[in-house]
Amino acid sequence: xxxxxxxxxxxFLDYFIPxxxxxxxxxEVGDGWNWLDDTAKAFPEAQNCRHCGGCNRACPKGLEVENxxxxxxxxxxxxxxxxxxxxxxxxxxxxxxxxxxxxxxxGLFARRMKAARTLRPVDLMRRLREIDSxxxxxxxxxxxx
Ligand code: SF4
Ligand code: SF4
Numbered sequence: 001x002x003x004x005x006x007x008x009x010x011x012f013l014d015y016f017i018p019x020x021x022x023x024x025x026x027x028e029v030g031d032g033w034n035w036l037d038d039t040a041k042a043f044p045e046a047q048n049c050r051h052c053g054g055c056n057r058a059c060p061k062g063l064e065v066e067n068x069x070x071x072x073x074x075x076x077x078x079x080x081x082x083x084x085x086x087x088x089x090x091x092x093x094x095x096x097x098x099x100x101x102x103x104x105x106x107g108l109f110a111r112r113m114k115a116a117r118t119l120r121p122v123d124l125m126r127r128l129r130e131i132d133s134x135x136x137x138x139x140x141x142x143x144x145x
Contacts, residue, residue: 019100020045024109032117036075043106046073048099055093055103061086065093065103072110080110 024042029035039046046069055065068083084107093103130136 018094018102022102022105022109026112026116029113029116032113035077035113038113039072039075039109042109043072043101045099045101046106049073049101050099052098054096054098055101058092058096060090060092061088063087065107068107068110069101069103072106077110077114080107081114083107084111 022042024038029038049066049069051066053066055069056063059065063086064083068080071077071080071083084104087104087107089104089108091104094101094105097103127136131138
């Protein structure tokens with residue numbers, strides 16, 4: 001998110017395969033009373049955060065990643081969803097975490113859980129209804145072959 005400058009060096013991160021991939025099904029969230037158990041089951045390593053701050057220092061968006069991890073672990077999904085709201089999923093926090101927590105995926109989990117248990121925005125509901133009824137037409141550009 002910055003312009004190219006004289007003397008700038010650019011490096012690329014190889015795709016990496018995490019040691020442990022978290023699986024969960026948002027449609028099985030239920031009424032939300034089991035979020036703490038769901039989190040511990042999908043992200044057991046999140047409780048091992050050693051508060052080293054590595055994720056904070058790695059984040060190009062300046063997010064309070066370490067706090068976000070603590071918020072999810074404590075069950076405060078609303079606060080965590082806000083903390084990770086601007087996350088671009090660059091994976092730098094995950095690469096920097098000595099506990100293999102994958103903070104950005106934990107944050108995405110929190111955002112999905114919150115969305116699954118939150119009332120839908122009324123403007124979006126109305127717009128979707130207009131599209132479904134044909135009142136509003138949506139045209140997609142054909143991709144050039
Ligand atoms: S993945 Fe998100 S939280 Fe992690 S370093 Fe990148 S922008 Fe920050
Ligand atoms: S890098 Fe990992 S262990 Fe360190 S503060 Fe962030 S989440 Fe916790």
